[in-house]
Amino acid sequence: MEKTVLINCSPKKRLSVSGFLMRCAGLMLRGEKEYFHLRTPADRKPILQGLKNAGKVVFVVPLYVDSVPSHVLPFLREMETFCRENGLRLKVYVIANNGFIEGRQNEPLMQVMENFCSRSRLEWRGGIGIGGGVMLNVERIMISVFFGLMVLNVFLRGIQGENILEPVRSFGISLLELLLLACGIIAYMIRLAVHMNKGTDAGKRYTRIMLPSFIFILFADAFFIIISVLQGGIFRGWFSRFKPDAGCSIIATKD
Amino acid sequence: MKTIIHDLGKEQNGRLLASADRVVCADGRYAPCQGCFKCWTKHPAACEMKDALHQACRVLGTSDDLVIITENTYGGYSAPVKNLLDRSIGSSTPFSTYRKGQMHHTLRYGKRNCLRVIAYGEISEAERKTMELMVERNAVNMGFREHSITFCANAEEAGGMA
Numbered sequence: 001m002e003k004t005v006l007i008n009c010s011p012k013k014r015l016s017v018s019g020f021l022m023r024c025a026g027l028m029l030r031g032e033k034e035y036f037h038l039r040t041p042a043d044r045k046p047i048l049q050g051l052k053n054a055g056k057v058v059f060v061v062p063l064y065v066d067s068v069p070s071h072v073l074p075f076l077r078e079m080e081t082f083c084r085e086n087g088l089r090l091k092v093y094v095i096a097n098n099g100f101i102e103g104r105q106n107e108p109l110m111q112v113m114e115n116f117c118s119r120s121r122l123e124w125r126g127g128i129g130i131g132g133g134v135m136l137n138v139e140r141i142m143i144s145v146f147f148g149l150m151v152l153n154v155f156l157r158g159i160q161g162e163n164i165l166e167p168v169r170s171f172g173i174s175l176l177e178l179l180l181l182a183c184g185i186i187a188y189m190i191r192l193a194v195h196m197n198k199g200t201d202a203g204k205r206y207t208r209i210m211l212p213s214f215i216f217i218l219f220a221d222a223f224f225i226i227i228s229v230l231q232g233g234i235f236r237g238w239f240s241r242f243k244p245d246a247g248c249s250i251i252a253t254k255d
Numbered sequence: 256m257k258t259i260i261h262d263l264g265k266e267q268n269g270r271l272l273a274s275a276d277r278v279v280c281a282d283g284r285y286a287p288c289q290g291c292f293k294c295w296t297k298h299p300a301a302c303e304m305k306d307a308l309h310q311a312c313r314v315l316g317t318s319d320d321l322v323i324i325t326e327n328t329y330g331g332y333s334a335p336v337k338n339l340l341d342r343s344i345g346s347s348t349p350f351s352t353y354r355k356g357q358m359h360h361t362l363r364y365g366k367r368n369c370l371r372v373i374a375y376g377e378i379s380e381a382e383r384k385t386m387e388l389m390v391e392r393n394a395v396n397m398g399f400r401e402h403s404i405t406f407c408a409n410a411e412e413a414g415g416m417a
Contacts, residue, residue, distance in 0.1 A: 012290045064288060065340045066392040071287035073334035100351075100358040108331070108392055111385040115329040118381065213358055217351045224296060224349035231297040239348055241364050242300040244313040251314060252268040252278040 002055025
């Protein structure tokens with residue numbers, strides 16, 4: 001069976017949705033798998049070496065300003081040259097995710113990756129674009145918290161000789177509710193995994209967190225208000241139209 | 256205020272200044288965005304990293320007309336230009352709204368006039384279409400009323416188009 005290389009393209013060190021999605025995809029893939037995190041130029045060479053004996057590669061990419069994050073572009077250029085020189089004909093799949101609710105906002109990113117495959121003579125096999133991906137982070141934190149509370153509750157009820165099934169049932173319901181929000185993502189991830197295991201074309205599919213967009217926006221706004229209060233930004237001109245300092249070194253002017 | 260962002264090299268700054276108020280050369284010697292959102296949540300409109308792009312979002316935000324000269328890279332911006340754009344999301348706020356029927360961040364600096372992209376280098380038909388779509392999306396995202404894209408064969412020609 002062909003080896004699959006999975007690349008988390010998020011620049012974040014921890015708690016990246018892309019890293020989580022990469023692990024989820026890996027769980028459903030058969031055969032040898034190798035995981036990488038592309039953050040710095042030093043990460044590029046090991047990934048290229050990993051591609052040498054691989055048959056498939058899965059890019060898990062966050063959407064930054066309507067496309068792939070800038071640190072991924074030099075890697076794609078290097079990979080293009082590397083694949084051409086070594087005659088690699090990898091099958092390429094992409095899992096894109098963005099912070100907006102609409103999965104379709106990933107379309108330009110998907111096209112960039114498809115264009116990269118054409119130039120590199122690699123086999124584009126499609127993928128999925130996920131909207132509201134950041135909610136997956138919230139969900140997995142909530143599941144961990146609910147699970148912890150359930151264990152504590154079962155323990156306390158056990159000591160007092162009360163019914164211990166009630167907290168388990170309550171946790172089960174909460175878990176189902178959270179999974180329901182992600183049901184589109186789960187279904188499309190499974191579908192994609194089936195295609196990846198067969199090596200067939202998955203086409204491009206878009207999905208999202210199953211919330212009406214206006215509710216998602218309320219959640220997103222509340223999230224940023226809380227973080228901005230904690231980090232203090234809300235008190236430092238949250239919406240102010242700051243002008244660049246006079247000494248802003250990137251600007252060349254006529255003066 | 257008209258600003259030109261380009262990846263043609265610093266030596267082109269003087270020539271480009273003839274047709275703009277400000278010129279920014281994206282030379283790629285900057286750290287990429289780390290996705291921390293602190294330009295929204297900790298120190299609004301300033302990047303957490305205190306390098307030359309620390310206030311890049313203020314430069315973009317205060318540009319009524321923005322011209323981007325970039326080498327085609329798979330139907331997108333070159334890495335140095337994309338680096339600068341990624342580090343400039345502080346030109347919007349963390350709050351969300353609808354524009355053109357989709358979710359976007361509200362604009363710190365309000366609506367602006369025109370985003371003009373000049374792409375140079377060899378380009379396939381598929382990459383052209385991608386770039387047109389991306390510039391259209393960027394214009395909505397950044398709050399530009401108008402947008403346009405021009406394709407040029409090489410950097411020399413692109414520099415003359417600004």
